[in-house]
Amino acid sequence: MRTETPPLIRLEEYRPSDYLIDRVDLDIRLDPHATRIDATLALYPNPAGEAGAPLNLDGDDLRLVSIALDGAPLAQDGYTVTPAGLSLIAPPRRPFTLRLVTEVDPTANTKLMGLYRSSGVYCTQCEADGFRRITYFLDRPDVMAVYTTRLEADRDQAPVLLGNGNLIEAGEAGAGRHFAVWHDPHPKPAYLFALVGGRLGKVETRFTTMEGRAITCAVYVEPGKEDRAGYALDAVIRSMAWDETAFGRPYDLDVFNVVAVSDFNMGAMENKGLNIFNDKYVLASPETATDGDYAAIEAIIAHEYFHNWSGNRVTCRDWFQLCLKEGLTVFRDQEFSSDMRSRPVHRIAEVRSLRARQFPEDAGPLRHPVRPRVYAEINNFYTATVYDKGAEIVRMLRTLIGPQAFRAGMDRYFADNDGRAATVEDFLAAFAAVTGGDLDAFARWYERPGTPRLTVSGAYEPGAARCTLRLAQSQPGAGGQDGPPLVIPVALGLVGASGPLTGVTCPALRDGVFVLDRPEAEIIFDGVAEEPVPSVLRDFSAPVRLELALTDAQRMRLLAHDSDPFNRWQAAQDVALRLILDPDADRTEAFAQALGRFLDAEALADPAFAALVLALPSEGEAADAVPSGVDPDAIHRARFALRAHLGTALRPRLERLDAALAPLDNVPYSPDASAAGRRSLRNAALDLIAAGDPETGARRAAERLGSASNMTDRLAALATLALIPGDARETALTEFAERYAGEPLVLDKWFAIQAQIPEPGTLERIVRLQGHPAFTMTNPNRVRALIGSFAFGNPTQFARADGAGFARVAETVAALDSTNPQVAARMLTAFGSWRRLENSRAAKALEILNWIKAIPGLSRDTADILARTRG
Numbered sequence: 001m002r003t004e005t006p007p008l009i010r011l012e013e014y015r016p017s018d019y020l021i022d023r024v025d026l027d028i029r030l031d032p033h034a035t036r037i038d039a040t041l042a043l044y045p046n047p048a049g050e051a052g053a054p055l056n057l058d059g060d061d062l063r064l065v066s067i068a069l070d071g072a073p074l075a076q077d078g079y080t081v082t083p084a085g086l087s088l089i090a091p092p093r094r095p096f097t098l099r100l101v102t103e104v105d106p107t108a109n110t111k112l113m114g115l116y117r118s119s120g121v122y123c124t125q126c127e128a129d130g131f132r133r134i135t136y137f138l139d140r141p142d143v144m145a146v147y148t149t150r151l152e153a154d155r156d157q158a159p160v161l162l163g164n165g166n167l168i169e170a171g172e173a174g175a176g177r178h179f180a181v182w183h184d185p186h187p188k189p190a191y192l193f194a195l196v197g198g199r200l201g202k203v204e205t206r207f208t209t210m211e212g213r214a215i216t217c218a219v220y221v222e223p224g225k226e227d228r229a230g231y232a233l234d235a236v237i238r239s240m241a242w243d244e245t246a247f248g249r250p251y252d253l254d255v256f257n258v259v260a261v262s263d264f265n266m267g268a269m270e271n272k273g274l275n276i277f278n279d280k281y282v283l284a285s286p287e288t289a290t291d292g293d294y295a296a297i298e299a300i301i302a303h304e305y306f307h308n309w310s311g312n313r314v315t316c317r318d319w320f321q322l323c324l325k326e327g328l329t330v331f332r333d334q335e336f337s338s339d340m341r342s343r344p345v346h347r348i349a350e351v352r353s354l355r356a357r358q359f360p361e362d363a364g365p366l367r368h369p370v371r372p373r374v375y376a377e378i379n380n381f382y383t384a385t386v387y388d389k390g391a392e393i394v395r396m397l398r399t400l401i402g403p404q405a406f407r408a409g410m411d412r413y414f415a416d417n418d419g420r421a422a423t424v425e426d427f428l429a430a431f432a433a434v435t436g437g438d439l440d441a442f443a444r445w446y447e448r449p450g451t452p453r454l455t456v457s458g459a460y461e462p463g464a465a466r467c468t469l470r471l472a473q474s475q476p477g478a479g480g481q482d483g484p485p486l487v488i489p490v491a492l493g494l495v496g497a498s499g500p501l502t503g504v505t506c507p508a509l510r511d512g513v514f515v516l517d518r519p520e521a522e523i524i525f526d527g528v529a530e531e532p533v534p535s536v537l538r539d540f541s542a543p544v545r546l547e548l549a550l551t552d553a554q555r556m557r558l559l560a561h562d563s564d565p566f567n568r569w570q571a572a573q574d575v576a577l578r579l580i581l582d583p584d585a586d587r588t589e590a591f592a593q594a595l596g597r598f599l600d601a602e603a604l605a606d607p608a609f610a611a612l613v614l615a616l617p618s619e620g621e622a623a624d625a626v627p628s629g630v631d632p633d634a635i636h637r638a639r640f641a642l643r644a645h646l647g648t649a650l651r652p653r654l655e656r657l658d659a660a661l662a663p664l665d666n667v668p669y670s671p672d673a674s675a676a677g678r679r680s681l682r683n684a685a686l687d688l689i690a691a692g693d694p695e696t697g698a699r700r701a702a703e704r705l706g707s708a709s710n711m712t713d714r715l716a717a718l719a720t721l722a723l724i725p726g727d728a729r730e731t732a733l734t735e736f737a738e739r740y741a742g743e744p745l746v747l748d749k750w751f752a753i754q755a756q757i758p759e760p761g762t763l764e765r766i767v768r769l770q771g772h773p774a775f776t777m778t779n780p781n782r783v784r785a786l787i788g789s790f791a792f793g794n795p796t797q798f799a800r801a802d803g804a805g806f807a808r809v810a811e812t813v814a815a816l817d818s819t820n821p822q823v824a825a826r827m828l829t830a831f832g833s834w835r836r837l838e839n840s841r842a843a844k845a846l847e848i849l850n851w852i853k854a855i856p857g858l859s860r861d862t863a864d865i866l867a868r869t870r871g
């Protein structure tokens, strides 16, 4: 049983470790139930620590077999063992070695932290604190050591044995067993340790670095699925090449291995030289993966690979600095994807995801600064705020100092901190050093929770040909913290009736960016010959909520004429959002006409962009824009009515687009961005046609399902059909499940689509699907597909007025908590916006949260989310 109120860990209480570790020698004998870990740690007192302090090693769920100090068994009174670790009461005041033999049961490890088995494959997950589930250790990122790992296993059970670093020896170990020795020359924290043992197939290729190092890159997958690993391997090579050209960062070992496993708590993990992935982000074939899956694989392969520098070579001093590696690495993978694909389209996707996940987090009870100051359970801080707002901060920094200085600052950061465990201050210091400037005010972004508001108003004086913009920043009441102003880069410009204005001067702008570092400011544009429309926060230059009162007509001017693609898209979103929150027939008609003109003029020139313009803001985004008392049913009705209206009004255009894009069916599938963009527009057209005319829509979608030659089109058709009640839908769902009965990752899509049907019958369906033979609570992907899609992707049914949706998710959290607390806690975060719901739903939510609270022995993960969510 754990404590009710877990102890809090505070940034201000950081102290260097009293001991450090030079080298770790591991001899690991893999066994399904009794894996032996023989660890020799070369320890020494840290001159920066307290002399003579006890040595407190972390441990969790370990069986200690033996312990020896400098080769001699340690007497019982020399150490103590508790469930949380092992302490040496009076360690030597000089370097010494500690040899620890522990035993663990990987098969019984359902938490998927430490050493576990996934479909029989031995694998590890050590971030943030899983290494202590393998051996007793100083399990903190500022303790960095050089590891040598000998792995031994039954050859039949585990013909493949992988570790960090380079393979230095391998051979027979007798009695059907074999071994492999891996050595990683780069000092690393324990959270980057990994091993893999199992029956795996592989694809591999070679890459030569800019330094001339020949590397073997391999992707390991379940045997028989090698033909689905090629795209991931290609993404590895492209990532390696890109990090060299974009950041001057070469790879630093002889091998780079990626292993796909089917049971994984997160997306993937950047273990040194041995990235371990959720197989969802590795395996892809046209028949089983969508364009979105290919894009996600490319991005996550890149993300983990880029961690080799931003995370591994330069790691974090403590977990408060998590954004130092995650925010920076997300920024890097976003840049990579933007270079591989369409930059504006990718930017829109980034912002949509930020608004869908991070804005609500920042406005609710789970809000925290990008660099938190306190935590109870670090696993609960792998959040959209740390990752995605963290990336936005890096992006703003680049905007503020410019790309050249940014690159110089990054070089400086890597040079100054290579092999170190660094802090956010170290990161900013590198940029301050190369620019000679001071980033103290900018650093407030790391400390200040809440999404700032940027209010802009404009005035035009025709006689003076002058336009004045007034900008003001504020922290929102709910959750915001007042304080000194933030430094907000605001990219902006003026747009005339038929495009950019010429002859305009504005000394306050540099490269089109105004830096708002005061509570408010005024900028003056001269030489403005006609009344302009301001285009503000171009390319979403800062993670703020923009308030700028424009008419629909002004917004439609931006859609038609702004030079900034992001704001063109944003303008259409803004009009649609207002129409969802405040429906109006005439304005809807005018909006449809503007969209029609836009589609005629450019849909086929940039189909991916056009598809985004046609995609209405989500129900979640609409809820986020309601000040309080959210009624998800009302939002849903209004949004669906708008869709239906647009579908009807745009019908002839949508038909023309569909016809123009139909030849796609005859070319072989390619996952590249332009082919994907054409598919997305065609599928968006079908979806809108169906919204306006469900009968035709159902028929077309059913046809498309039959004729589709790839998963993207098939799944899009199924998703369209899923919104139209009737036999056609049920038949299609049944056939899809039969066709993909042997494909867990495809069945996840099938679970997810059904979980998101916005109808009261969905709850019954969920109960039924939880009993489906392919569903299991032990696989995180299955749980996320069914329960996660319901909780996070079905606002009307999760927040049913009778509370039954909340109850279903709560029961899943309760059932999962004892076996996999990390995933249970993640599901519970779906309750994060409960206070914003209208009173009766909020009361139901609170009732259910109280029900969870009464469960005895909740994990620290779940108890922490619960305590913060209930408030």
Ligand code: PHE
Pocket (backbone or CB within 6 Å): 125, 127, 128, 265, 266, 267, 268, 269, 270, 303, 304, 307, 326, 382
């Ligand atoms: N560090 C991983 C990433 O973002 C995420 C992760 C965290 C994976 C914790 C597993 C456990 O790249």
Ligand code: ZN
Pocket (backbone or CB within 6 Å): 303, 307, 325, 326, 329
């Ligand atoms: Zn990461």
